[in-house]
Structure formats: structure tokens, C-alpha cells
Amino acid sequence: VDVLDIDTRKLLIRAPAGRFPDGSVWVPGAGRLFVSNELGGTETVIGGDPVRTLHSIGLGGQAGMSAYDPISRRVLINVQTRGEIVAVDPHTLKIVSRITLPPACRHNHGLLVDTGDHLVFVACDGNARLITLALPGLGSAQTPLALGEDPDVLALDAARHHLVIASESGVAVILTLAGNHA
DSSP states (O other), X not given: OEEEOTTTOOEEEEOOOOSSEEEXXXXXXXXXXXXXXXXXXXXXXXXXXXXXXXXXXXXXXXXXXXXXXXXXXXXXXXXXXXXXXEEEOTXXXXXXXXXXXXXXXXXXXXXXXXXXXXXXXXXXTTTTEEEEEETTTTBOOOOOEEOSXXXXXXXXXXXXXXXXXXXXXXXEEEEXXXXXXX
């Protein structure tokens, strides 16, 4: 991971982040960047003063995308080869819970937290589905929605109530959010 000075755009530091760094999430209150090391099965934590690699959290399987939930104050990490979401305390860097996903989601990769509607969206690239879970406990999965093959990255346009799911196959799906579901 390269850290740049925002004003000068000069490289400040290059921090190692594993074999295949894929997604990342910044946790403002902790001043730390969490980076998914997909093939290494870890979450790399970068931060401090000076900025450096602080820790590597073993997940027990391949790391998909990560997201920060400011409600529970946890970093959520897809462990795609175990069908789990792991919750990590961003201050202690300890795994505090593991949530098993329903069988309707195979190889959970993409992840997005919608704090406005208290939802977590999970893109399952093993069967091209989107599942929606309720915060804070990540329960009550809704009926999975079909997506383009190999869904990867999710983005939220909260003002328009749109959820965008981009797939490695080149397909982008735009869903309109209504209340507490897509």
C-alpha cells in the first residue's frame, strides 16, 4: 500500500500488505487502514505515526472485501472460502465474532455497509447473488437477488437510493433501495 501526501502527491511510505491486497477500508476513529489480503487469508492493518504496517490478522480463509460499521464500531471482513463475515475490533485488532452466511451465498466477496438503512450487502461471486443482512447482528437475510457473473465491488449512492454492483464479467447492476432492502 502506498501512502501519499495529499498536498504534494509525494510518496511517504510503501507499507507491505500481503500477497494479494484487494480491498481496503479506513477507520477514522482508530486512524487505521484495513486491507484485505485475499490470497494470504489475512487482514493487514496499516496506521500509526509514523505510518507503517501494524498487524496482520489471520482469518482462516481467503479475505474478500472489508467494510466499517460505525454503529457496532467493527470492521467487517468477508472470509469468502468459509462463508463467513468476521467482525474485528479496530482498536484491539481482535476478532470479536464470526457470522455464518446462509447457503444462498457462495464465496462472499463484495461487501458494503449502508448505515442509513442499517443494512449490509454481500455480493457472492460463487453464484452471482446479492444477499442483504440487517445490522447490528447481521441477521434476517433477505431473498438473494441475481447479479452479473463474478460480482466484485459495491457502491452506494445514498442521495438517489441506488446500490451499484460491478462485476468482473463487465456487468454492472443498479438497484433502487426501498426502505430496508434492495
